[in-house]
Amino acid sequence: MGCTSLPSFIQMSSATHSSFSEKLRNPQKKSQIVIPTTTRETHTTISWSFSSQCKALHKSVPLAASLAILLWSTPAHAGFMSGISGIEAIPGPQLPQIDFLKQLNEENQKKYAENDERIKSSPLMKELLEKSKLNKEKNRKEIENKYCIRGAEWGVGDCSTAGMSPDEREKFIAMLKQKAGEE
Template structure:
């Protein structure tokens, strides 16, 4: 059996106490909360909320400050310390000098070779041809859509068809 003072959810609410907003509130006969007789719990709730907001703001502020580097903050590292002077080996110096001269000679021969000049000229021609082909392709697209620099607006139907045919021939030839 259920008594009227039990805390069971199905018990009558006329005499049941429960906690709401940090204060004990007695439910009235209609089942609605009756506020406590003293109004001291409301300012106390506001103080708790402000304390939580202040704690969160201070935590964000403290976490955003940079961390000091510590003892080694002025130390530039081992890279700045000069190493010991290594002994010079005549054989290796002569060998390195011979290799350097050999590579310089080969580079100068290649720079002045007719093969390199021919390849550079072909590269320049290909660049110009490819640029023209791309321009023609986009001009054809603009003419078909009626937009851009190659728009066919203002042309008669025969002029449009002739212009588009000429563009198709140019793009197909390349």
């Protein structure tokens, strides 16, 4: 790819412009480009070959465009159809009903309901449910006692021993452990 023209964002003085037109005729010759800086008196001189300028320009323009898109893009939204419900909201076509399968399904549902009711009312299931409730309460108490003892030892929580003397603290922790059945 040859570099035949410069982008419009590069502003050149007339001396610089003639230097560039000379470079177009003879690209291998090195030249000096005078670029004005912020003050009027000082100028910066850059010496490089025209072909390296074209290469640098061809590499920097896509990079600058990419950075501009990345930095100035708007935040992502749900999409251009964000207010429209998806295809899953549209009901599908009504499938043909097969009487044999429909009747078989109703019979199976009736059997399942009868079996569930029979199992729930059995004496064994009632006994197991009662044991489960009792175990749940017992386990809750054990966990509560364990955390109370730990809080007393560490001096935090509801069972904190922060304001007690060392003797009172030891007696309180021993009483909690006895109550919990650890000693």
